[in-house]
Amino acid sequence: MNRILIALFVATAMLSCQTEKPTEIIVIGTLHQPEPNFNPDILFGILEDVKPDLILRELDSSAFTPDFKYINVDLNSNETQASAMYVEKYPDTQLRPYEFEGRNEYRINIGSRPTDGLTTKLLDSLNKVNLLSTDEAAIVNKYQALIEPLIVLASKSPENFNNPATDSICAKRQYYQYQMLRQVTDKRDEFATTFHTKPDGQDISYRDGYRLAGDFWDLRNQTMAKNIMAVSKQNQGKRIVVLCGFMHRYYILSELKRLGKDKNIVLKEFYEI
Template identity: 25%
Template sequence: MPLNAAYRKFFLVTILSCMGAGRLLSQNNTSPAEIIIIGTIHTGNKKFNHKTLYKTIKAVEPDMILREQDKPYKPVFGLSLVRFFKIGKPSIEQLSVQKYAQRNKNCDIVPYDTLIPDRRGYVKKWIGINKRFFAQLDNASKSASDSILYSDFRKMNKDYYAGVVRSTLAEINHAAVMERTRHLYEVEKKQVLAMGKSYIRDTATVADFEKTLIFWEKRNNYMAEQLIKIANENPGKKILVLCGLNHKYYLTQRLEQAQLLVTDSYKILAKE
């Protein structure tokens, strides 16, 4: 091989090797997605509303907002008027996200929830099942130890929701609230359901209640899997996740187990 041809080949191989190494180095240096999960009450309360949430979204400046929905985002014309004239009841997430999206065209709005064809119907049915189950368990004759456990659960549950409806957005996103949510769910799934099976004669009501718990867990699993997938597909981006408060502990736990970067939203909200 002529000398100049050998040099040309060496030079080409060197350049290609450097390019490959550069791409690999670039990939290795890509920062992970930063995930911020904010738990909300969909209707808001006296301490926070859609304006509070919009202010928080604006402060975070996310590249992506993930909504607890199963369909792609579409702006609704006259949404503020719908709320003002009380024609409908848009959630605080819908109101705040639409306002932010109008002013930040480059922010992607992405759904991550499982398919629920009739959301209002689902919520109404869930409330009805819970009311029947707990009304019957309240009146059932229980053992002394179960009576104490059940009474403690009911009081803790009542205090939890009473506290949530009078708390700020920052306060309901504190780690202590997430731990309380987790504890209440674990007691309900295990001890309370077991009591229902032991003391309630209406087996259909117990079966319906158990189905709601099973679906809730499947739904949380699906949501977590979607979040993990989206985060892995969008390295380097700041992703804001909006969810109902009771989902937050589970999603946070699953994302941390997947070794994703989850920023404590309480620290952000407490500054507002």
């Protein structure tokens, strides 16, 4: 009899796990500022179609009051306007941050910013006056060329920059930015002998600053994915929309697939709802 009861208990538990409502995560790649093809009204319409229980923003906790109302945000951004309109119409919807805490201050303090932008400007200058080797120039030219199809895709409807094909182009472009360009900066003396002074008064070379920028790209995206997973764990069975700049989408989705393996989580596109 005991064996029968145990078997029934196990079968019931397994059935319960199988029928438990999954947590749905919809990662929507965005353009931050209004454009004719992507503006607050268009994003609001997408949110209305998806009907999320939670909207996660690419912001840290400093952008919210303790009860998760907006403060210190870009009021003109697509995400702020659309999410505010949605929460006003559907007040049960929750807003939450998922960004790396103190992102900008952290980058400035370690010296990855502005050395990241200064490094790419120096690379471009060297390339324009033909001071790079053939192989170095090919890397820089490829990196610069990879932005062109993304500009075209970003001028079309949101489905065009929210799909696996565009994600793969973003992944390649960012790989060239943070891995391939380093093959040039790690080899050329200009990047080891040109310096930026950090807020603490210490100098950092463009080479070292750019390495830190690449490391932070990984750290930031991995942290954001972990934060999303933490929110999903606290809201099992809910539908969660994640708003992010579309260049981050490929990395966040990849991390969510890895972290969500064997968990009751379903990743969907907004146009699949």
